Amino acid sequence: MDDLEDAPGPNPEEVNKREQEEKERKAKEDAEQAQLPYKWTQTIADADVTITVPATIKGRDLDVVLTKTKIKVALKGQPAIIEGEFPHPVRIDDSTWTLETTRTGKEIAVHxxxxxxxxxxxHIVTSAPKIDVTKITPENSSLSDLDGSTRAMVEKMMFDQRQKEIGKPTSDEQRKMDMLKKFQDEHPEMDFSNAQIG
Structure with missing residues (x-):
């Protein structure tokens, strides 16, 4: 019983250092994203970009090009607000853009x-600063929108990612260990002292 109490827990200095590094990384990421001339959000299935433009802008004033692999949004005759290649392809038939009136002016909404x-x-375009996708925690509401097998796969990926971050075995590694333990229990006469799990 005493042995458990003496077991070292996570080093508070290490934990604080990691938390501090994470705060600094997040602050740097937030600052980089704030510098972009557009805002963007995403779910596992889609991404949305919004660009604020003057209230006087009409659809005919815009130069918008969307392809499977690229985007360009500009006011005609001016440098592009966003232009470049997507990190991954999009379904062009289901991707859209609109010019919407807001309380403060207008915005271009690209889905x-x-x-x-x-x-x-x-990132939306490969030339823009990246965010750390391993830190994304999808909302449960969007998880529940997924069909059964997709949702199970996403939940498994999230579980494995969390396990890796804390140095614990992933679900596949745990399953292998459980199978070996069950086999060992069923065959106590065999020596498993040099068994390698990989």
Whole structure:
């Protein structure tokens, strides 16, 4: 019983250092994203870009090009607000853009339907600063929108990611260990002292 109490827990200095590094990384990421001339959000299935423009802008004043792999949004005759290649392809038939009136002016809203519904994007265009996609925690509401097998796969990926971060075995590694333990229990006469699990 005493042995358990003496077992070292996580080093508070290490934990504080990691938390501090994470805060600094997040602050740097937030600052980089704030510098962009557009805002963007994503779910596992799609991404949305919003660009604020003057209230006087009309649809005919815009130069918007969307392809499977690229985007360009500009006011005619001016440098592009966003232009570049997507990190992954989009379904062009399900991707749209609109010019909407807001309380403070107008904004261009671009909806991008991802081809691969199983990956987070680190950025909208490859020339922009990246976000750390391993830190994304999808909302449960969007998880519940997924069909059964997709949801199970996403939940498994999230579980494995969390396990890796804390140095614990992933679900596959745990399953292998459980199978070996069961086999060992069923065959006590065998020596498993040099068994390698990989």
């Amino acid at each position: 991008l339907d991802k081809v691969n519904k199983m990956e987070w994007w680190p």
